[in-house]
Amino acid sequence: MKVAAFLPNDYTKNVASGNVTWKSPSNIALIKYWGKKEDQIPQNPSISFTLEACATTTKLSYKKHDQPQNDFSFDLFFEGTQKDDFKPKINTFLKRVEQYLPFLKDYHFTIETSNSFPHSSGIASSASGMSALALCLMSLEKELNPKISQEDFNRKASFLARLGSGSASRSIEGDIIVWGQHANTIGSSDLFGIKYPYGVHEVFKKYHDTILLVDKGEKQVSSTVGHDLMYNHPFAQQRFVQAHENLTKIQSVLADGDLKEFIAIVESEALTLHAMMMTSSPYFILMKPNTLEIINRIWKFRETSGTHVCFTLDAGANVHVLYPENEKDTVYPFIQKELLKFCQNEHHICDQIGFGAKKL
Numbered sequence: 001m002k003v004a005a006f007l008p009n010d011y012t013k014n015v016a017s018g019n020v021t022w023k024s025p026s027n028i029a030l031i032k033y034w035g036k037k038e039d040q041i042p043q044n045p046s047i048s049f050t051l052e053a054c055a056t057t058t059k060l061s062y063k064k065h066d067q068p069q070n071d072f073s074f075d076l077f078f079e080g081t082q083k084d085d086f087k088p089k090i091n092t093f094l095k096r097v098e099q100y101l102p103f104l105k106d107y108h109f110t111i112e113t114s115n116s117f118p119h120s121s122g123i124a125s126s127a128s129g130m131s132a133l134a135l136c137l138m139s140l141e142k143e144l145n146p147k148i149s150q151e152d153f154n155r156k157a158s159f160l161a162r163l164g165s166g167s168a169s170r171s172i173e174g175d176i177i178v179w180g181q182h183a184n185t186i187g188s189s190d191l192f193g194i195k196y197p198y199g200v201h202e203v204f205k206k207y208h209d210t211i212l213l214v215d216k217g218e219k220q221v222s223s224t225v226g227h228d229l230m231y232n233h234p235f236a237q238q239r240f241v242q243a244h245e246n247l248t249k250i251q252s253v254l255a256d257g258d259l260k261e262f263i264a265i266v267e268s269e270a271l272t273l274h275a276m277m278m279t280s281s282p283y284f285i286l287m288k289p290n291t292l293e294i295i296n297r298i299w300k301f302r303e304t305s306g307t308h309v310c311f312t313l314d315a316g317a318n319v320h321v322l323y324p325e326n327e328k329d330t331v332y333p334f335i336q337k338e339l340l341k342f343c344q345n346e347h348h349i350c351d352q353i354g355f356g357a358k359k360l
């Protein structure tokens, strides 16, 4: 599929005003996106579990101008307060998507957004935030062109969300999403995320992700800067090859429910992501001492308990603790007893695999 497929046909309806609200989830990558080309094209494919509890709710109100304007016109409210410092990011997003949504300068927008997780919890809100906004804009496009199919709607929402933030392309649907062209994944694309197209073992139908908030501070290095450091990175090419291989490997794991192999791939991906950060120029470390404490405790507990608890990491110090539903009664008490002390104020979020964004 080519980018031109996302240019709209003529709109058949005239819409003067209205509003729409979407609740869009975050997601956690099992195989990580780290490194991109121009126009938000990933250097390697990634795969993620869509989450359920961590989500952004965005209400978009729109009112048509009497005359089309030369610039975008919008107000932004974050958790009830006008937030002008978030506007440049939205403005950049609107510029990137304008050619695919040619009505943008015809309207004044009010964007009211809030997160289910606390602000500055160290949980990235770009995936849920950008996907929620992309979905709201798609709902307006659907009003202008009611003929758009559900499949095209989701695909274009993911395409637009990607232009806001790469990982946001994986937050439209659930429960497992692939984004990025991969030879062994039919229908995969660099332009948008797709639902994982192959069989998945029962054990992955309900999987827990308990997010341990180790460090709620501002990130020292943003994802955008981190992605850029993959240019001229001495290990980049090998890393991109490895991600392709890991995506092939995880397909049989997802099919047959081999949790030992699942753990090996997922933990290696998390540590490789951080290894890329530690070996870039300039180098940096986002893990904290408590991140390592938690990882060591997980390893020790896994050995002694015979459970399949494992961890993954985002571009930060927080730890995502993953485990299957049938081990919850053993693993969650362990988290409470042995891991929460390494979180700021024992702060954690009990999340699990989810099924995508919802229109409210």
Ligand code: DP6
Pocket (backbone or CB within 6 Å): 028, 029, 031, 032, 033, 034, 040, 046, 124, 126, 164, 165, 166, 167, 168, 223, 224, 227, 273, 314, 315
């Ligand atoms: C480490 O999607 O936040 O979470 O495209 O620059 O907005 P931008 O980056 P972003 O990067 C996410 C990186 C990651 C891995 C992943 O989610 O695959």
